[in-house]
Amino acid sequence: MTDLKNQLINIEKLPESIRSQVMFINEAPTAIAMFDNNMRYLAASGQWLKDYNLLDKQIIGKSHYDLSPYLREDWRKVHQECLMGKAKSGEEDFYKKSDGSVKWFKWDVKPWYLENHVVGGILIFTADITPAKYREELLFKYQDLLERTNEAARIGTWEADLKQNLITWSNVTKQIHEVADDFIPSFDTAINFYKEGENREAILKHFNACAQHGQDFTLELIIITTNGVEKWIKTTGIPVWENDEIVRVYGLFQDIDERTKANKALALQEEQFRQTFEFAANGMGLIGLDGKWLKVNQGICNILGYTKEELSLLTFSDITYQDDLLKGLEQLDELIKGNIDSYQVEKRYLNKAQQIVWVLISVSLVKNNLGEPSHLISQINNITQRKLAQFQLQESLSKLQGIQDASTQVCIIEFDIDGKIIFFNKGAENLLGYAAQEVVNIENVTLFHLKEELASRAATLSKEFGEEISEQVSVFAYPLKGLFETREWTYVRKDKATFPILLTITAIKNNLGNVNGFLAIATDISQIKLAEAEVNSLLTLTKEQNERLLNFAHIVSHNLRSHSGNLSMIIDLIKMEIPEVTENDFFPLLIEASENLKETISHLNEVVAMNNKTNENLSSLNLVEYVEKGIANIQASLVETGGYIFNSVKEDSYVMAIPAYLESILLNVLTNAVKYRSLQRKLCIKISSWTEGAYTIVAITDNGIGIDLQAHGSKIFGMYKTFHDNEDARGVGLFITKNQIETMGGKILVESVLDQGTTFKIYLKHDQN
Amino acid sequence: MTKIETACIIDDDPIFVFAAKRMMLLANFCESFLVFHNGKKALESLEPLMRNGDNLPEVVLLDLNMPVMDGWQFLDHFIQIPTTKKIIVYIVTSSIDPEDLNKAKSYEVVSNYIVKPINLDMLTEILKDFPKRA
Numbered sequence: 001m002t003d004l005k006n007q008l009i010n011i012e013k014l015p016e017s018i019r020s021q022v023m024f025i026n027e028a029p030t031a032i033a034m035f036d037n038n039m040r041y042l043a044a045s046g047q048w049l050k051d052y053n054l055l056d057k058q059i060i061g062k063s064h065y066d067l068s069p070y071l072r073e074d075w076r077k078v079h080q081e082c083l084m085g086k087a088k089s090g091e092e093d094f095y096k097k098s099d100g101s102v103k104w105f106k107w108d109v110k111p112w113y114l115e116n117h118v119v120g121g122i123l124i125f126t127a128d129i130t131p132a133k134y135r136e137e138l139l140f141k142y143q144d145l146l147e148r149t150n151e152a153a154r155i156g157t158w159e160a161d162l163k164q165n166l167i168t169w170s171n172v173t174k175q176i177h178e179v180a181d182d183f184i185p186s187f188d189t190a191i192n193f194y195k196e197g198e199n200r201e202a203i204l205k206h207f208n209a210c211a212q213h214g215q216d217f218t219l220e221l222i223i224i225t226t227n228g229v230e231k232w233i234k235t236t237g238i239p240v241w242e243n244d245e246i247v248r249v250y251g252l253f254q255d256i257d258e259r260t261k262a263n264k265a266l267a268l269q270e271e272q273f274r275q276t277f278e279f280a281a282n283g284m285g286l287i288g289l290d291g292k293w294l295k296v297n298q299g300i301c302n303i304l305g306y307t308k309e310e311l312s313l314l315t316f317s318d319i320t321y322q323d324d325l326l327k328g329l330e331q332l333d334e335l336i337k338g339n340i341d342s343y344q345v346e347k348r349y350l351n352k353a354q355q356i357v358w359v360l361i362s363v364s365l366v367k368n369n370l371g372e373p374s375h376l377i378s379q380i381n382n383i384t385q386r387k388l389a390q391f392q393l394q395e396s397l398s399k400l401q402g403i404q405d406a407s408t409q410v411c412i413i414e415f416d417i418d419g420k421i422i423f424f425n426k427g428a429e430n431l432l433g434y435a436a437q438e439v440v441n442i443e444n445v446t447l448f449h450l451k452e453e454l455a456s457r458a459a460t461l462s463k464e465f466g467e468e469i470s471e472q473v474s475v476f477a478y479p480l481k482g483l484f485e486t487r488e489w490t491y492v493r494k495d496k497a498t499f500p501i502l503l504t505i506t507a508i509k510n511n512l513g514n515v516n517g518f519l520a521i522a523t524d525i526s527q528i529k530l531a532e533a534e535v536n537s538l539l540t541l542t543k544e545q546n547e548r549l550l551n552f553a554h555i556v557s558h559n560l561r562s563h564s565g566n567l568s569m570i571i572d573l574i575k576m577e578i579p580e581v582t583e584n585d586f587f588p589l590l591i592e593a594s595e596n597l598k599e600t601i602s603h604l605n606e607v608v609a610m611n612n613k614t615n616e617n618l619s620s621l622n623l624v625e626y627v628e629k630g631i632a633n634i635q636a637s638l639v640e641t642g643g644y645i646f647n648s649v650k651e652d653s654y655v656m657a658i659p660a661y662l663e664s665i666l667l668n669v670l671t672n673a674v675k676y677r678s679l680q681r682k683l684c685i686k687i688s689s690w691t692e693g694a695y696t697i698v699a700i701t702d703n704g705i706g707i708d709l710q711a712h713g714s715k716i717f718g719m720y721k722t723f724h725d726n727e728d729a730r731g732v733g734l735f736i737t738k739n740q741i742e743t744m745g746g747k748i749l750v751e752s753v754l755d756q757g758t759t760f761k762i763y764l765k766h767d768q769n
Numbered sequence: 770m771t772k773i774e775t776a777c778i779i780d781d782d783p784i785f786v787f788a789a790k791r792m793m794l795l796a797n798f799c800e801s802f803l804v805f806h807n808g809k810k811a812l813e814s815l816e817p818l819m820r821n822g823d824n825l826p827e828v829v830l831l832d833l834n835m836p837v838m839d840g841w842q843f844l845d846h847f848i849q850i851p852t853t854k855k856i857i858v859y860i861v862t863s864s865i866d867p868e869d870l871n872k873a874k875s876y877e878v879v880s881n882y883i884v885k886p887i888n889l890d891m892l893t894e895i896l897k898d899f900p901k902r903a
Contacts, residue, residue, distance in 0.1 A: 554866075558834065561863040562782060565886035569788040572888055576795060605865055 015115055031128070034112065036121040037083055039064040051105075051128060053098075082109045082122045092129065104133040150252075158235075159250040160187065162211060173253040176233060178225035195222040195230065207237060210249050214239040220256060232260035283359075283380035286366075289336070291315040294375055303359065303382045305352035321348035321356060328361070335365050336373050346383065358387040411491075411501070411522035414508070417515065419445040419472050431501075431524055433494035445475050445520075450490045450498065476518050479507040491522065500529045557604050564597045606736055618744060620767040621662055623653040623698065627687055630666035637674045643683025653689050655696050655764040661740040662764075666698075668737045669760050673702035678755065695746065696766040701759040707752040716750060773799040773899060777826035779811045779843065780804075780861070781835045789830065789861075789887060796892040799828070807835045808843030819852040826856065828899070830883075833862040833869060841872070848878055859883055859895065 014022070022043040025034050031048040035041060041059045049055045052068065059067060065076070072095070078088050089108040097103055108125040147170075150156065156173025160166070167185045174183055177193055191207075194200040199221040206217035217237045222230055234256045240248040277284050283300035285293055296311050304311065304319060317325055328345035335343060342364035349357045360381045368374040404412045404425040411431050414423035421443050424436040432448050439447065446454065454471035461469040461477045469477050478485035486504040493499070501522040508517040571594055574581055581587055627649050638645065655662070670685070677683040686701045707716060717738040741748050745765050752758040776799040780786050786804055793799060803826050805811035818825050833840035840860060847858075860873050861883045873882045880898075883891060 558863050561865070562785070562885065565863055566782065566784045566788060569785070569792070569886040569888070572886075573788055573791050573795075576889070577791070 014120075018112070018114075018120065021112070025123075031126045033064075033124050034121060035064055035079075035124070037119060039079060039083075039121075041067075042121060048126070051103075051126065078109055079122060079124075082111050083119055085111055085119055087111065092133070102130075103128065104130040154255040156253040157250065158190075158253050159248060160207075160211070161248050163247055169253075176225075176231070176253060176255045177223065178227050178229065193223045193225070195224050199223070203235070207249070210237040210239050211246060214241070214246055217251075220260065231255060231257040233257070282382070283378075285378045285380065287316065287376040287378055289373060289375065291317065300380055303351070303357060303380060304349060310352075319349050319351075321350055324348045328363070332363065332376075335363060335376075338365075338373075341365070356384075357382060358384045409524065411520070413520045413522070415445055415476075415518045415520065417517055419476065419518075421445070421447075422517070428522075431493075431499075431522070432491060444472065446472050448491045448493070449475065450492060453490055475503075475520075476505060476507075479505045479518055480515060482507065482515075488525065489522075499524055499526050501525060502528075553604070553607075557601055560597070560601045560604070564594065564601055567594045568598065603736075607739065617658050618656040618765075619659070620654045621657050621659060623655050623689060623696065624649050624651055626659075626662045626666055627698070629663060630670045631687075633667050634670045634674050638683070641674065641677060641683055643674070643677065643685065645685045645687065647687045649687055649689040649698065653691075653696055654767040656767055657744050657764055658740075661744060665737050665740055665762065666700075668733050669700050669762070672733065673700065673704060673758075676702075676704045676758075678703065678705050691766060692763075694765055695763040698762045698764070699759055700762070701757060703757040706754040706756055706758050707750070708754050709750070709752050717748070773827050773896070775799060775801045775803060775824065775826040777803040777805070777811070777815070777829045779806075779808060779829065779835070779840070780832035781806045782832070785832075785885065792887065792889060792892060796889050796896065798892050798896060808838030808840060808846075810837075811843060812838070812846050815847070816850055819850050819854075819856075822853050825852070825854050827854075828895070829856055829858045830861045831858055833860060833864055844876055844878070848876065857899070861885060861887060 022034060025032050025043040025045055028045040029047060031045055031051045033041060033044040033048045040061055040063050044054065044059060049057075049059075054067065057067065064079075065071060082088055087108075087110045089106070091106050092104060093107060094102050094104045105126045105128050107127075110123050111119045112121055112123055114120040150170070151172050154172060154176065156176055157170040158173050159168045161168070165187065167187055167190050169177070169183075169185055169190075171181060174181060177183075179185075191200065191204060194203045202219060202221055206215075206219055209215045210217055216239070218234065219236075220232060220234050223233050224230055232255075234252075234254040236251040237249050238251055239246045240250065277295075277297050280297055280299050283303050284297045285300050286295040288294050292315055293311050296308055298308075301308055301311065306314070306319075320327075324347040327347045328343065331340065331343035331345065334340045342362060344360060344362045346358065346360050349359050351357050360383045362379040362381075364377050366374050366377055404423070404427075407425060407427045408430050409427055410425075411428040412423070412425040413421060413428050416422050420441065421439045422441060424434070424440050429435055434443075434447075451471070454474055458469050458471045458474040461474050465477070473480070475489075484504060484506045486502060489501055489503050490498050491501045502525045503520060503522045506519045506521075507515040508519055510516045571591060574587075624647075627647060631645055631647065637643075673685050674683065681703060684703045687698065688701075689696060689698045691697070709716070717734050738748050741762060741764070746763045748763065749761045750758065751761070776793060778786055778789055780789075783806075790802060790804075793802075803814070805814065815825075831840045831843065840862070844858070856878070857880045858876075858878050859881050860869075860879055862869065863885045865884055870882050873879050881895070
């Protein structure tokens with residue numbers, strides 16, 4: 001063996017079979033080399049020479065180790081083992097080329113034998129697997145990338161092996177189910193993660209369809225994780241066929257919970273916006289930057305009277321009132337420039353009927369996702385009613401101002417709660433001599449009041465209210481307590497002249513009912529005061545005259561009485577001392593004259609006496625009692641004439657009267673009824689009573705001859721008037737009756753029809769208690 | 770019947786005084802008369818008489834309305850004068866004023882209030898009444 005090793009194998013001397021092999025190797029398309037037992041080249045294929053960079057080298061007979069000095073030690077060992085008769089191979093191996101690149105190959109080493117079964121050397125095959133190896137690496141890289149991508153996108157995978165009934169989940173799939181990494185799912189556990197009901201039914205149906213009929217599926221369903229969390233997932237299923245049979249189903253498994261929820265929330269928001277937009281009570285519209293309506297709601301249509309279709313053809317300016325076209329344009333510009341977020345403007349629109357509609361518009365800008373202005377959202381409120389109310393208020397205010405200005409003779413002054421003047425009208429300027437701008441917001445109420453008057457009023461009020469009232473507050477004390485007050489005061493003009501005024505002060509209340517100011521209305525009452533003084537002096541004069549008259553009446557009646565008394569005494573004496581004179585025809589006339597004089601004086605006295613009575617003498621008297629007394633007095637005449645009386649005066653009627661007067665009045669009227677009875681019929685007197693306000697009325701009605709009121713009405717209660725030819729007529733009676741009634745604060749009225757009867761109505765004050 | 774010695778008439782009306790005197794004569798009213806035309810004159814004469822107690826009138830007919838000193842002023846002085854003899858005063862006046870009547874009642878010395886004119890019957894009544902008061 002040893003000598004064989006050291007001796008070069010001569011190819012020519014090799015047997016024919018080996019030589020043909022050497023020939024074959026030289027022409028082989030793969031990398032193959034043949035070595036003798038000393039690792040010297042016997043033959044090498046073109047591919048080998050190419051693979052190992054030996055093309056231009058003479059290799060036959062040269063040692064493999066000499067030509068490839070850096071051959072790895074383990075390979076040398078393989079060579080030696082094979083020279084000992086072993087065969088070896090390697091599936092994947094590599095070596096670094098001189099240029100540093102790595103070469104992947106698989107190899108096969110076998111011994112070859114001489115005729116005597118002696119190992120003649122070895123054959124080495126190598127196959128370059130570098131491209132395959134490269135593809136394999138690339139695939140691995142891609143798979144790794146896919147796995148990482150899936151993980152990042154929370155996309156997992158699953159696989160169901162239908163033959164072995166095995167379910168496999170990727171890590172992400174497990175994470176989505178919130179199970180541990182070592183969890184091993186079964187078919188049942190996998191299905192049971194789906195929410196019971198339509199979700200579970202759907203996955204079962206589609207999985208079965210996929211496993212049995214090969215139908216792909218993509219489903220979005222809800223699972224309930226191990227932790228009990230409901231989650232939206234997306235799962236796909238793809239069948240795998242082998243020999244016309246479905247052996248596996250695999251697919252993706254993705255967590256779409258957040259996305260789904262976000263989508264659903266967005267949809268809800270959009271729906272809410274649509275609802276708000278469509279059914280908002282006020283108008284809402286989307287407007288393009290060109291001023292065209294993009295979308296309007298029913299509210300706008302209601303405000304403007306156009307349909308949505310009509311509005312879509314109109315621009316902003318078409319419906320804006322001419323004078324308001326420029327309103328808000330500046331703000332719109334600022335809004336589009338992004339300087340402001342929104343703006344509000346009040347303007348007038350014209351509705352379809354070309355009537356003015358006042359609106360309050362709020363405009364805000366919508367930007368697209370690039371931050372550029374996209375369109376405008378406009379909210380439109382109809383404020384026509386409010387505007388009209390505002391105009392009405394303005395009108396009222398200007399009317400009020402007009403009234404205040406027009407009142408040139410009435411002071412209208414407004415004070416704040418502290419008494420400061422805040423309004424001063426023309427009348428105030430005229431009467432007080434100050435100009436409004438001199439006093440408004442400068443002076444207070446004490447400016448034109450007399451200091452002494454304020455002081456005395458303050459003292460009175462302090463006593464009345466039991467608290468200290470300052471001079472200034474004294475003017476407002478009553479209004480402050482919620483009352484209005486009218487009093488006479490003295491005002492002082494700018495030129496210090498004073499004049500009396502009648503001042504009414506009212507509190508001005510705010511909407512909470514708190515007093516926050518006062519309105520003073522003062523009228524100059526100088527003229528009234530003068531007239532009052534005149535009336536007073538006239539009254540005094542009249543009183544004096546009355547007293548003088550009374551005095552005069554006293555004297556007259558007294559003196560007349562004296563003379564008349566003397567006259568009757570003389571006549572008496574004549575009768576006694578010169579009885580023959582009584583025979584004279586003149587004497588009875590003298591007696592009659594004397595008697596008449598006496599009676600006249602007596603009446604005169606009654607009248608004079610009455611004027612001294614006053615109301616203070618009145619007492620509460622029972623009317624029935626006095627009526628009955630009167631009736632009793634005329635009872636004799638009644639019986640004589642066959643007359644009768646109906647008395648219906650109420651028992652509980654009381655009147656305020658002087659007893660003697662009441663008696664005299666009733667007797668006088670009743671006597672008249674008897675005196676002036678009709679001779680054609682039986683006398684009938686009716687007496688009744690009732691109350692009217694402060695009076696109790698006694699009505700005495702007879703059926704007598706009556707009085708011609710047309711002829712005598714104005715004289716009936718005059719002194720010494722008689723209306724009948726009746727001998728007993730004493731005209732003074734009704735005069736006295738009337739005066740007595742009036743002295744007691746009452747009155748008497750008469751109604752009469754000639755030859756039918758007369759009614760006297762006597763009004764007397766009744767007892768208020 | 771007790772006869773009145775002296776009656777005094779104080780009145781400024783001469784006709785009344787004349788008529789009254791005649792009637793009193795006719796009625797046999799008194800023995801003699803004292804007549805004064807006002808209160809002052811009456812006081813001047815009556816006061817010394819009263820102080821002496823001589824020839825005093827038993828009855829005085831006093832008018833109210835008189836010049837110089839009226840009936841009331843006379844009464845006020847008259848009641849101040851101390852006297853031993855009782856004098857009966859009748860007010861005889863034309864006044865029917867109730868105030869006068871009430872005032873007259875306030876004087877104890879005044880016996881009655883007679884409204885003019887007077888006649889024989891009235892004098893007879895006074896005469897009848899006289900002894901009860903004297």
